[in-house]
Amino acid sequence: MTDRSTRLPPLLLVGGGHMGSAMLSSWREYGMAPSVLIDPSPTTDALAGADLLVVRDAGQIPAGFTPDAIIVAVKPQTASDALMPLRRFAGSSVFVSIMAGRTIAWLRATLGDTAAVVRAMPNTPAAIRAGISVACVGPHVSLSAKNLAQLLLSAIGHVEFVVDETLLNPVTAISGGGPAYVFLLAELLERAGIEQGLCPNLARTLARQTIIGAAKLLESTSEDAASLRRAVTSPAGTTERALAILMADSGWPRTISDAIAAATLRSFELGS
């Protein structure tokens, strides 16, 4: 029988903020060998436990601790400071970076040419093993290092790989930030319900449960989203009236296309 505590090898997580802590929660649930988190923020002390030592900087990593994988979950802007002290692990650990924009070439230039780098873009449903990650494997990454990266990402949800790294820019725009768009929809539906006279509690329950139910329906069928939409849309009915506004040229088709293009461009900018 598999020992749950050793299903994942020792990890070094760099950055325990929103995304780092989301992944950590699933890795712990999955079973993680004693690992280390580096984060300067004292709020991350709350993450410490039998399976996790929390330290403020790389100088406090216990002597002799050699992680199998180093997961880089800091903001792209602080990446250089976070990575320079970790160059000594370049020969022994695979680096899995989830930073928006920072390219494999940039990571290898920072860590040294021998560094094995996998770049991935997860999202926050990773916290409940319902994430989606897309990964791109850098040069000189061994099969076992790639397999470990895949294991880490599959422990937080679904995983896809791409060969063309530039595709991680639109991936970042769609699935990396995507949960925010869905949460915005929940906020706006709730607000609109209140405007139409619903009490705040009922408006909130309707907005949330509608999104949860629609997501589960999507998950349960191979039908495409458009046909599920049509099944809700009776001719001359209420949904048709709403969709006439949402699907107008100036409505969601244009807005969402523009929003994703802007986020994709921002991902390119972060990498330059």
Ligand SMILES: NC(=O)c1ccc[n+]([C@@H]2O[C@H](COP(=O)([O-])OP(=O)(O)OC[C@H]3O[C@@H](n4cnc5c(N)ncnc54)[C@H](OP(=O)(O)O)[C@@H]3O)[C@@H](O)[C@H]2O)c1
């Ligand atoms: N949030 C998402 O939904 C999401 C999705 C996919 C990918 N990502 C990527 O994940 C990365 C982290 O995003 P986030 O939203 O989790 O950011 P965040 O909440 O700000 O977390 C970053 C953490 O790193 C800490 N940190 C700063 N400098 C550090 C250093 N030198 N060494 C170790 N830790 C350091 C920060 O501490 P302080 O607060 O004290 O600075 C903070 O706790 C970003 O590169 C982002 O592109 C995020």
